[in-house]
Amino acid sequence: MITCISVFLALGLGLLLGGTFGEQVIVKEQVQLLDRLEDRYTQAKAENVKLKQESVDLDTKGRQLLHVVSQVSDHYVQDRLPGKKVAILQLEPTELSALLTTLEKAGANVTSTTLITNSRLLYDPAGLSELGKGMAHAEGVTAQERQQRLLEGVVDSLYREGSDSTLLTELQEKQALTVNGTVAQAPDALILIGGAGDENRQRLLSLDVPLLKVLQSRGLTVVGTEPSEAAHSGVRYYREHGVSTVDNVDQTTGLVALIDVLGGAKGHFGVKKTAEALLPKLTNAKEVSAQ
Template sequence: MIFDIRHHIASLVAIFLALGIGIVIGTSMIGSEAITKQQEKIINSIEREFTVLREENKKNAEALIQAQEVMANQKKFNEAVLPVLVRGKLQDRRIAIVDLNYRKEHDSLVSVLRSAGADVRSITVVNLMLLRDQQLNRQVAAFLGRSEEVAPDRYLPDFARLLAAAVLSGGNEDFVRFLDESEIIKVSGVYGPPLQEVILIGGSNDKEQDYAKVFDLNMIEVWKDAGINVYGVEDSNALISYMRYYQSARISTVDNIDTVFGQVALVQAMSGYPGQYGIKETADAFLPPLE
């Protein structure tokens, strides 16, 4: 256990204050045996407090080293066991990933899916924050037939439907090319059929970029109408969770996809155990059955 040293710091401040007062009084009452003894008591008390503090700091340092060793071993274990848990469970499943909240941890998700045998056909990283740029905002609005200057949430439903359709069909090439050249999206892989499933990575850390209702849900609707299985996921530390939005669209969700546990949960959900998984209050279970 890591001890809280704030109590000791407050105690030391109080002791030093008392010592200072004692010194002031002592200088005005030189020769007072009572004052001298009191000062000795205070000094001895300070020494005892420092001794206790040093011991607790030593224990804290040792506990921290032990915790780091446990975490390192846990990471090694996860890396060794994960491929075994997911092997062959998504064999030849054709999947697209659309990432609205890009983190480097999501690179490991792609590796897990491929370890499970999936064919990850395309990865699309969408950066809607760029729409804060007024010139780029006007360009996107104009491309979508909005001649007047409008806020992004006015045209994002159309944006979402066109991009979702492009992921499915490989169409809307001019729009996709424009988005790519503007760096609003970054695409790797190939759009179009055959495609069976889409993983949508959402969640937000910025209230001003909470576009789940106008963007994410419209993409999900397009995919579901086309008979595509959709899975909504987000990071465990997302400040603004999209899980309730995704669950309202009746899709399986995982709220800790940046962890090994979340990645295993997603593979299991995709292999026959749909549901709401993770660590947040919107989850029904931590993991699906691991059969």
């Protein structure tokens, strides 16, 4: 009996001591873990404060830089294109105020601005069947041939001297496009504003490329442009057809590059992977410095 009692007492004492020791170990590990987590939190909080301050500093420097670039660009573009006749053709709606202001400062004369308001009517077979009913609707004419002749009619009506405006009137009545300015006048250069949102992605190949070919066939000097935030870029298609491009025409540097291209510079400029440089190289640094 004494032996049995001793054994049970030993077992009980062992369990008691073991449980107490185990709880102490667990509590100690938990305290250490909480201490490490608290240290990491404190460190992350300090880094977050530092990053926020760096972000504020960068924003301030960015605004200052944009202000300087804007001031310099005003002097740079001033009277760079005196009397040059420029037309604008928008394939995608874009705010034009900054572009028009820059062209005005450069001394250019914007002869017309045209906006394609319903591009599907100019490439979708169903839309093509409704437009230009007096043009190539004979039996056996394919949709591609009909589009070709329709686009030729549009380009001629807009940019060829003495052309009939009947087709433009029909297209405006059908809400396919809107035109402001003087038509049937050949510009010295044409600014083509492309790029596309998700809903107009198909237009890049179905309309932009055929239209560009027609513009080139008519001997027009075309500059392919688009906003920096365009969801889908058309620059590579313009490049394939030998057209100089600016992929950030909504930004100050893009407007400066555009003025250079309109003045004779060649290449592909902007902020996207398809660009060769942000800006064309200066050809007369002394003149710019004097300005």
